[in-house]
Amino acid sequence: MLLVVDIGNTNIKFGIYQNDRLIAHWRVATDRLKLADEYAVLVHNLLEMTGLEMSQVNGCAISCVVPPLTAQFRELAQTYMRLEPVIVNTEVYTGLRYHIDSPTELGGDRITNSLAAYRMCGGPVITIALGTATAMDVVNADGEYIGGAIAPGIGISADALFRNAARLYQVELIRPPKVLGTNTIHQIQSGLILGYAGLIEGLIYRAHDELGGPCPVVATGGLAEVIASETSAITRVEPYLTLDGLRLIYEMNQNMQSVR
Numbered sequence: 001m002l003l004v005v006d007i008g009n010t011n012i013k014f015g016i017y018q019n020d021r022l023i024a025h026w027r028v029a030t031d032r033l034k035l036a037d038e039y040a041v042l043v044h045n046l047l048e049m050t051g052l053e054m055s056q057v058n059g060c061a062i063s064c065v066v067p068p069l070t071a072q073f074r075e076l077a078q079t080y081m082r083l084e085p086v087i088v089n090t091e092v093y094t095g096l097r098y099h100i101d102s103p104t105e106l107g108g109d110r111i112t113n114s115l116a117a118y119r120m121c122g123g124p125v126i127t128i129a130l131g132t133a134t135a136m137d138v139v140n141a142d143g144e145y146i147g148g149a150i151a152p153g154i155g156i157s158a159d160a161l162f163r164n165a166a167r168l169y170q171v172e173l174i175r176p177p178k179v180l181g182t183n184t185i186h187q188i189q190s191g192l193i194l195g196y197a198g199l200i201e202g203l204i205y206r207a208h209d210e211l212g213g214p215c216p217v218v219a220t221g222g223l224a225e226v227i228a229s230e231t232s233a234i235t236r237v238e239p240y241l242t243l244d245g246l247r248l249i250y251e252m253n254q255n256m257q258s259v260r
Contacts, residue, residue, distance in 0.1 A: 003043070003057045003081075004246035005073060006109055007064035009132040010155070014046060015243035016057075022240055024050045032068055036075035043076065060085035061250035063108030063242065086250050088112055093253055097144045106145070110137050112245025113220060114145055116238070119248060121216040126207055127241070128200055128234065130221030132156060136203050138211070149203050154196050154223055161188070173223060175230065197230035204233040 002017040008030060016024040026046050034042075044054055060077045062085050064070045070087060077085040088108035090098055094115050098106065109129065114137045117127045123141040128134070130153065137148040152160075154173060162170050171188045179194055181187035208214050219227065219234045220241035228234040238244070 001052070001056050002059040002061065002247060002250060003077075004243050004250070005060070005062045005064075006112070006242045006246065007062065007066050007069050007073065008109065009065060011131075013243060014043065015240065015246070016047070016050070016052065017243075017247050020247065022243060024052065025240065025243065030066060030069070032066055034069075034072070036072045036079065039072060040076050040080045043080075054080055057081050057083075059083065059250055059254070061088065061246040062086070063088040063112050063246060065107045065109060086253050088246065088249055092249060094249055095143060095252065096139065097142075099144045099146050107135075109242050110135055110148070111145075112242050112249060113137060113218075114139050114245075115248055116241045116245035117216075117218040118143060120238070121218065121236070124211050124215040126204060126215060126217045128204075128217060128219045128221075128224075129242075130154065130219065130223045130227060134196070134200070136200075136207065138207060140211070149207075151199060151203075154192055157196075158188075158192055161192075173226065175226065193226060194230060197227050200227060201231045201233045 004015045006013040010030055011027050012030050014026045015022055047054055060081060060083055062073050074085055077083055086092060088111055090103040090106055094111060096115055113127045113129055117125045118139045123139045123143060125139055127137045132153045134151040134153050135148060138146050140146050162168055171185045173192060175193055176186040176189035179190050181190045204217055217234050218236045218238055220238050224237045228237045
């Protein structure tokens with residue numbers, strides 16, 4: 001079995017694959033201060049709840065945008081699973097080429113999303129990840145990562161609004177009944193949900209102009225379904241896009257090793 005781990009600024013997503021089938025997945029809050037041993041206990045407990053054991057894991061792939069945790073999860077894999085994990089970065093084989101100024105700055109999650117979307121749809125393809133940040137990534141028809149865009153995520157934008165506006169308060173992030181809200185809750189929901197749908201539409205249509213025409217747009221992340229329902233610019237929602245990308249990268253690197 002393959003354990004894949006996507007370590008984000010807010011959440012860590014775990015997935016277990018048996019061949020190419022995702023048989024279990026979990027999401028926990030990111031804790032930058034936890035050590036490898038503590039995360040090992042967490043992984044052990046998650047597996048145990050599903051009737052699985054850590055000894056059954058024979059492969060591991062990790063993407064991480066929280067540098068201190070890369071070392072912790074590498075140690076976890078080495079110590080408790082007796083294996084060397086694939087840590088995703090631009091030096092790892094993915095089949096993609098990077099036509100950007102500083103490839104080393106590209107996060108592992110954006111690499112995995114881009115590869116998974118490219119393998120699903122071909123190129124050009126646009127990926128939109130709605131997480132702590134809202135990230136757009138583009139791969140062209142030749143399998144070249146050519147750039148993207150980053151905006152604050154919906155959640156942190158909402159938190160900033162509630163923190164800095166004394167008379168505004170937290171609301172559920174769902175679609176309001178209409179654009180022109182008649183109360184504070186619906187007005188905030190309109191600005192956040194419909195406003196972000198407009199932001200994403202604008203980025204997509206401008207990217208289409210630069211690409212010379214429309215192309216598939218794959219969305220992922222916690223609010224992907226909500227935003228996708230508000231715009232036809234998003235053509236596909238894949239909740240497990242990052243986990244699937246990690247599986248693909250692991251398999252590609254295993255195949256490379258077997259060829260050698």
